[in-house]
Each structure stands twice: as C-alpha cells, then as structure tokens.
Amino acid sequence: MNKFLFGAVLLLCATGCGSDDSSGGVNGGAPNSGAAGHGGDGASSCSAARAQLLGAVDSVSTSDVSVISDTDGIVTLYVGATAGGTAAAAMNPWIFVSLEDSSKVELTDLSSIQSTAWDLALKRSLLYTNGGDGGRGEGDAALIDKEFEAVTADDAAEAKFYREQFFDAECNPIVDLTGAAATSFSAWYEYDSETHALSPHPGTWLVHGATGKLFKLRIKTYYGTPEGGTGMAGGAYVLEVGAL
Amino acid sequence: MSVLSVQRTRRACSRLLGLALLLAGNRALADSCARPTDPGGDHDYSYGAAEVKSFGTSTVRVWYVTDGVHAVNDESSRSDAVPDDVVLVAQVTSDALASYLDLGYRAPISDSSNPECGDNGGDGRLDVYLVRMQGADGMTAIDLGRCTELGGATRCASFIFAQANFAGQYATASEGIRTVLPHELFHVLQNAYDADLDRFWAEGTAQWAAKRVDPSLTDLERYLPAFFAQTSRALDAPANGVTAAFLYGSAIWPVFLSQRHGAQIVRSILEREAEAGGSSLASADAVLADEQTSLAREFALFSAWNAATGSRAGTGGYEDAAKYPLVPLTELGSAPIHDISSGLASFFYRAQVSAPMRVTLETDSKRNTGTLVPFENGVARVDRAMPLPAELTAEGIVVVSGITSNKTDAPFTLSLTSLNDDSSAAALEQSGCALVRKPSRAGPDAVTSLLLLLISISRRRRRVGQIRGDSAAATLSQSSSSLAIAASSTLKSTGFVRWSAKPASLLARTSSSVP
Numbered sequence: 001m002n003k004f005l006f007g008a009v010l011l012l013c014a015t016g017c018g019s020d021d022s023s024g025g026v027n028g029g030a031p032n033s034g035a036a037g038h039g040g041d042g043a044s045s046c047s048a049a050r051a052q053l054l055g056a057v058d059s060v061s062t063s064d065v066s067v068i069s070d071t072d073g074i075v076t077l078y079v080g081a082t083a084g085g086t087a088a089a090a091m092n093p094w095i096f097v098s099l100e101d102s103s104k105v106e107l108t109d110l111s112s113i114q115s116t117a118w119d120l121a122l123k124r125s126l127l128y129t130n131g132g133d134g135g136r137g138e139g140d141a142a143l144i145d146k147e148f149e150a151v152t153a154d155d156a157a158e159a160k161f162y163r164e165q166f167f168d169a170e171c172n173p174i175v176d177l178t179g180a181a182a183t184s185f186s187a188w189y190e191y192d193s194e195t196h197a198l199s200p201h202p203g204t205w206l207v208h209g210a211t212g213k214l215f216k217l218r219i220k221t222y223y224g225t226p227e228g229g230t231g232m233a234g235g236a237y238v239l240e241v242g243a244l
Numbered sequence: 245m246s247v248l249s250v251q252r253t254r255r256a257c258s259r260l261l262g263l264a265l266l267l268a269g270n271r272a273l274a275d276s277c278a279r280p281t282d283p284g285g286d287h288d289y290s291y292g293a294a295e296v297k298s299f300g301t302s303t304v305r306v307w308y309v310t311d312g313v314h315a316v317n318d319e320s321s322r323s324d325a326v327p328d329d330v331v332l333v334a335q336v337t338s339d340a341l342a343s344y345l346d347l348g349y350r351a352p353i354s355d356s357s358n359p360e361c362g363d364n365g366g367d368g369r370l371d372v373y374l375v376r377m378q379g380a381d382g383m384t385a386i387d388l389g390r391c392t393e394l395g396g397a398t399r400c401a402s403f404i405f406a407q408a409n410f411a412g413q414y415a416t417a418s419e420g421i422r423t424v425l426p427h428e429l430f431h432v433l434q435n436a437y438d439a440d441l442d443r444f445w446a447e448g449t450a451q452w453a454a455k456r457v458d459p460s461l462t463d464l465e466r467y468l469p470a471f472f473a474q475t476s477r478a479l480d481a482p483a484n485g486v487t488a489a490f491l492y493g494s495a496i497w498p499v500f501l502s503q504r505h506g507a508q509i510v511r512s513i514l515e516r517e518a519e520a521g522g523s524s525l526a527s528a529d530a531v532l533a534d535e536q537t538s539l540a541r542e543f544a545l546f547s548a549w550n551a552a553t554g555s556r557a558g559t560g561g562y563e564d565a566a567k568y569p570l571v572p573l574t575e576l577g578s579a580p581i582h583d584i585s586s587g588l589a590s591f592f593y594r595a596q597v598s599a600p601m602r603v604t605l606e607t608d609s610k611r612n613t614g615t616l617v618p619f620e621n622g623v624a625r626v627d628r629a630m631p632l633p634a635e636l637t638a639e640g641i642v643v644v645s646g647i648t649s650n651k652t653d654a655p656f657t658l659s660l661t662s663l664n665d666d667s668s669a670a671a672l673e674q675s676g677c678a679l680v681r682k683p684s685r686a687g688p689d690a691v692t693s694l695l696l697l698l699i700s701i702s703r704r705r706r707r708v709g710q711i712r713g714d715s716a717a718a719t720l721s722q723s724s725s726s727l728a729i730a731a732s733s734t735l736k737s738t739g740f741v742r743w744s745a746k747p748a749s750l751l752a753r754t755s756s757s758v759p
Binding site: 045046047048049051052053090167170171172173175179180196 | 378379443474476477478481482483488584585586587589650651652653654
C-alpha cells in the first residue's frame with residue numbers, strides 16, 4: 001500500500017506557485033494576518049473568479065447535518081457533503097455548518113458569501129472556513145500535532161493559523177495539484193493510491209468560527225453514516241467538535 | 245523546473261484519480277527515468293514477475309504482458325502469436341506519429357539521451373506500456389531526467405501508458421485504441437515544445453489532433469457538452485476532477501482556431517510557446533497578431549460561433565456546427581441584465597422583439613465585448629453578427645465575451661431599449677455614437693436656445709458644422725458598411741465574419757460609457 005502525504009504535495013505546489021510562507025506548513029491558504037480576502041467582503045474584485053473556482057450553485061444543499069452524540073462538551077457530527085457524488089458535484093451546492101450550533105445553515109453558495117452564520121463549508125473532499133476569501137467572518141484553521149482529547153485553548157497560541165486565500169492579487173486562482181482551491185484544510189487527508197480512499201491526517205484542527213470563537217475539530221472519517229457507522233460514499237463526514 | 249505537469253492524464257474521472265496520478269508523478273521525481281518494466285515499476289504500475297514482451301515498428305515499441313493484472317487480451321490472428329490488440333496499438337501509434345510529422349509537428353524528444361538517468365525501453369523508439377490503468381485509460385509520463393530548458397520552455401522525453409484491455413470501456417477495443425493512443429501521442433509531441441502547457445490547451449489540442457487523425461471518432465464531440473454547459477468559466481480556469489471534462493471539451497477552441505486560420509495555427513502557437521515561453525493564451529495572441537487579428541477579437545468571434553450550434557446552426561460558424569451542443573441561454577427582456585465576467589468567459593442571452601430595439605452593453609471595453617448574432621427563420625446568422633450596440637429587428641442571441649485572461653471582476657450591463665427611447669439615445673451618446681442621435685422631441689431648453697441663437701448668427705458657420713457632422717456621420721456609416729462588406733465578402737470564402745479594424749473601433753467606443 002502506497003500512501004502519500006497530501007501536505008507534501010501542497011509543499012511542492014506552494015513552491016511552484018512562488019508562495020513565500022505557506023510552504024512552511026501543511027495547510028493551504030495564507031498565514032493569518034487579519035487581512036481581508038478577495039472573495040468574502042461582498043464587494044470583491046474576484047467574485048466571478050470565486051464562482052468559477054468554488055462553484056456558485058444558487059440552491060441550498062439537500063443533505064443533512066445531524067448530531068450523532070453530545071458528551072462532555074464534545075459533539076460528534078455527521079455532515080453530508082457528498083454533493084451527489086463526484087460526477088454530480090459541480091451541479092450541487094456546498095453545505096454550510098455552524099460549529100456553534102452543531103447544525104446545518106440554510107444557505108446557498110451565493111448567500112453564504114455575506115453570512116457569518118456558518119463556520120465551515122464542505123463539499124466532497126474540500127473544506128474551507130468563513131474568513132478571507134472564504135467569507136466575511138473571522139474564520140481560519142490550523143492543524144496541530146496533538147491528540148484531540150488533549151487539545152486546549154492554550155494550544156492556539158503556538159498554532160499557525162491559515163486564513164483562506166483562494167486568489168493572488170490579480171484574482172488568479174491558487175490551487176492544489178488537483179486543480180481544486182487550496183484551502184486552509186487542504187492537508188486534511190492522506191490518499192491511498194491503491195484503494196483511492198481518503199483517510200484523515202493525524203492531528204487536531206483548531207478552527208476559528210465566523211465570529212472568532214475557537215473550536216477543536218477532528219475528522220473521524222470521510223465515509224461515515226448519520227448513525228455514526230462506516231459507509232461507502234465519500235463526502236459523508238463524521239466530525240468531532242469541541243468549543244475551547 | 246515545474247513539477248505541475250509531469251504528465252498529462254486522460255479521463256481524470258475524479259478528483260481522487262487526479263490526485264493519485266499527480267502524487268504518482270511527484271514520486272517519479274525520485275525515480276525520474278523509471279519504467280513499468282523496472283523491478284519497482286513506475287507511477288505505481290509494475291509488471292512484477294510477469295514475462296514482459298514487446299512488439300514494435302520502426303518508431304514505436306509496445307510493451308505488454310499476457311499474465312497477471314496487466315494482461316492484455318491475448319487473442320491473436322498472427323503466426324507469431326503477438327496479440328492483435330498489441331499490434332493495433334503499435335500500428336495506430338505509428339500511423340498517428342507519421343500523420344503528425346507530416347503536418348509539421350516536432351518529433352518526440354528521444355529517450356536515448358542521458359542513459360545514466362535510467363531505463364529508456366532499450367532504444368530511442370517511443371515506448372508504450374500497456375497496463376491496467378487506474379481509473380484513466382491513458383497517460384503520458386515524462387522522463388524528468390531527460391528534460392532540457394530551452395527558450396523559456398521545458399522540453400522532455402516522454403512515454404505512454406495505455407489501457408491493456410479496452411473491453412467494456414469502448415464499443416470495441418479498436419475504438420478505444422484509436423481514441424486513446426493518438427491523444428496520448430500528441431501529448432508526447434507537446435512535450436517536445438513545452439512540457440508545462442496550460443492544461444486546457446494540452447488536453448484540448450490533444451483531442452483536436454486525435455480527431456484530425458481519425459475524423460470518424462466521436463470522442464471530441466463526446467466532451468463538448470462539458471464546455472458548452474460552462475461557458476461562463478474562463479477558458480483557462482483551473483479544472484479539478486469535478487470539472488475535468490471541461491478541459492477535454494475545450495477542444496472546441498483549437499477547432500475554432502483551425503477553421504478560422506488553418507490547422508497550422510495550432511502548431512504555430514506551440515512553436516511560439518516553445519520559443520518564448522509564457523502561457524498558451526499569450527502565445528495564441530502573438531500568433532494571431534501575425535494574422536492581423538488578436539486573441540480579443542478571435543475569442544469574441546469564437547463565442548459568437550458557440551451561439552450558433554445544434555438546432556440553432558445556420559449560416560456561418562463551425563463546419564459541423566449542427567453536431568455540437570447548445571449553450572444555455574438567459575432571456576433578455578425589458579429589464580437590464582447585470583453580470584460579471586472573469587477571464588475569457590462567455591455569456592449568452594436570447595432576445596426577441598416585435599419592433600426593432602437596440603441592444604447596448606455597458607462595460608469596460610478592455611475586458612468585455614458584445615456581439616449580436618441575429619436569427620433568421622429560427623437559425624443563427626453568424627455571417628451577420630455585429631458588435632454592440634446593435635439593432636435587433638426580430639430574434640437573436642446576444643453574446644457577451646471576456647476578451648482578456650484578466651481574472652478580476654469585469655461587470656457588465658446588457659440592455660434592450662427602444663430605438664426612440666431617450667435613454668437609448670443617451671446610451672448611444674455615451675458610447676460614442678451620438679452622431680446618429682435623433683433630435684429631442686421636447687422644446688429647446690435655455691442652453692439649446694442659446695446655441696440656436698449663436699447658430700443663427702452665422703449661417704455659414706452652421707453649414708460648416710453640418711458638413712462636419714455629416715462627414716462624421718458618413719464615417720460611421722462607412723464603418724458599418726465596412727463591417728457588412730467584410731462580413732459578406734469573407735463569407736464567400738470562409739463562411740464567417742472577419743472583424744475589420746473599423747468595427748473594432750466601434751467596439752472600443754461601446755465601452756467608453758463605463759463609469
């Protein structure tokens with residue numbers, strides 16, 4: 001079985017793209033300097049390029065977000081981000097999730113741009129936060145090498161957060177080697193070239209929500225079910241989320 | 245050297261597949277001249293312990309096994325028992341190579357150089373390895389140790405992976421072989437120009453080239469719907485697995501270029517990129533400049549052609565327009581339409597009026613242009629296409645096209661107004677067409693009265709003014725005539741409108757109304 005760390009790919013991509021800093025981490029996006037993005041302020045100069053890169057389906061996802069369990073402040077969520085499967089994904093919208101409320105937010109790709117009600121957007125293997133080019137919020141993300149249970153708010157101090165930066169100054173897309181938008185979550189999985197399966201990269205994600213609230217997040221599986229079991233369809237996430 | 249294009253993949257059916265191949269390609273950085281025949285294999289393909297055989301022509305060598313996971317269909321009608329599929333792969337690839345060379349394309353970079361790098365298949369012939377492909381049905385890989393930087397481009401030796409057994413993927417194995425091998429072979433030739441072509445150009449021209457080798461195949465048409473359904477995507481927008489079909493559908497761009505300017509233009513663009521580097525679009529613009537036109541003009545016309553396909557196909561446009569899919573249309577009514585383009589993208593609007601109306605476009609003329617393709621008897625008259633503002637007398641499709649690769653937002657407003665509407669006249673004035681503005685029906689205001697008084701003082705001066713005005717109006721009329729004449733005269737030979745310089749100036753003036 002051959003496994004490859006996608007982060008290494010992004011490292012190569014970042015080098016190829018001439019990025020000056022993001023090569024130091026496994027995330028896509030840009031180190032968070034608090035700067036506004038191109039696509040999230042509603043008066044963007046890259047709104048059309050954003051629509052081309054992420055899609056701009058003007059409907060709400062018909063998939064669900066449901067709570068599998070809620071124990072000691074740790075919520076296990078099922079997020080249906082299958083987007084109708086690979087072939088139909090281009091025609092189906094993203095699903096927007098409130099980590100604060102552990103629920104789906106009824107937004108379209110278009111209306112999400114102006115909203116700070118959501119924290120995480122998901123579609124197939126792509127995730128992004130509500131910040132920078134992702135949205136109007138204060139969202140960003142960092143992957144730290146620490147077990148989920150042991151992560152506390154103090155870990156944020158040393159973490160390197162990445163805010164979504166989907167475009168350069170001229171609205172040219174910044175993409176990973178698959179051609180998809182390079183997001184703060186681009187390093188979340190490892191890929192098995194024999195089975196074509198994705199498995200979560202070890203570690204814990206620190207995520208600032210749209211309001212700036214900090215969460216810890218672990219992706220348990222890409223092939224989950226609403227009941228917490230294992231399924232066959234990709235994009236069926238089971239997430240563990242805890243507010244910090 | 246860029247690592248972003250270490251191979252060209254065909255049929256990247258999913259993002260996961262694309263990732264697999266790309267990751268495999270990255271691994272090849274370390275094993276830069278490995279082949280599937282090597283003990284460790286290459287790109288995750290290894291023949292393992294199976295007995296490896298080869299069959300070749302003078303230019304192509306096909307590697308295969310008859311046992312194990314990569315086994316070919318071993319049916320053979322030959323005395324030497326070489327499988328028929330293997331023989332066909334060798335013949336099709338050799339014949340396609342000969343065809344491409346006859347068209348003047350560069351020969352593949354030989355893999356006989358830098359033997360220290362590793363395996364080269366034993367000689368300088370082009371190697372084709374038949375394997376059980378993972379999700380794709382063909383792939384062209386680069387010998388990274390056999391690349392050279394020259395003139396801003398990277399030229400590399402390459403080899404091909406192709407499906408060992410096409411059964412079930414195409415109607416016949418023969419169809420699969422004739423579809424896939426010429427496509428992959430063209431990637432090999434591309435790598436003799438620049439191994440890092442823009443993906444839409446690499447895949448689009450490979451589809452186009454394969455169609456030229458065997459016009460009976462329909463693979464080019466098979467992917468066109470993915471392009472025609474997403475014309476608001478920029479031509480060179482990145483495509484991941486979800487939108488990979490768009491890359492293959494973009495073959496319609498070289499189809500257009502070759503029907504407009506001759507098939508040699510594709511080779512000229514490749515040559516330009518090999519010499520000067522840069523993007524495929526920049527190379528196209530430079531080559532088109534030699535043809536006394538530009539990427540901006542040609543993309544606008546390309547968009548107009550795309551409005552006239554399928555059941556809308558009429559006079560002008562693609563030779564096989566009726567076989568091509570339809571672009572989706574948005575209705576243009578009395579309410580203006582506001583939208584935003586990014587890069588070389590196109591937007592299509594259907595308009596139908598009972599009395600003549602004027603179609604106007606407000607936008608930055610350096611970013612967007614508009615074209616009216618009138619309809620007659622229910623089909624498009626590309627030969628009568630005209631730049632906006634234009635008068636619509638019955639039915640037509642209005643096309644708004646981005647004309648640069650600039651990806652920043654380029655907003656535009658498209659309006660349909662009465663010819664007698666003051667606002668329409670104002671739009672005309674803003675657009676630089678005030679010379680045809682009709683007098684206001686309202687009585688003269690103070691300023692106008694003063695002007696009339698001044699005019700009445702000097703009859704001679706007024707006459708001079710009229711002459712100047714008439715002269716300018718005549719110039720405008722001449723411009724319009726030039727367009728019509730250019731259209732009709734060009735139509736006789738090629739069936740399309742060739743934009744002249746004067747209509748282009750009209751286009752430029754259209755956008756002077758942008759705030």
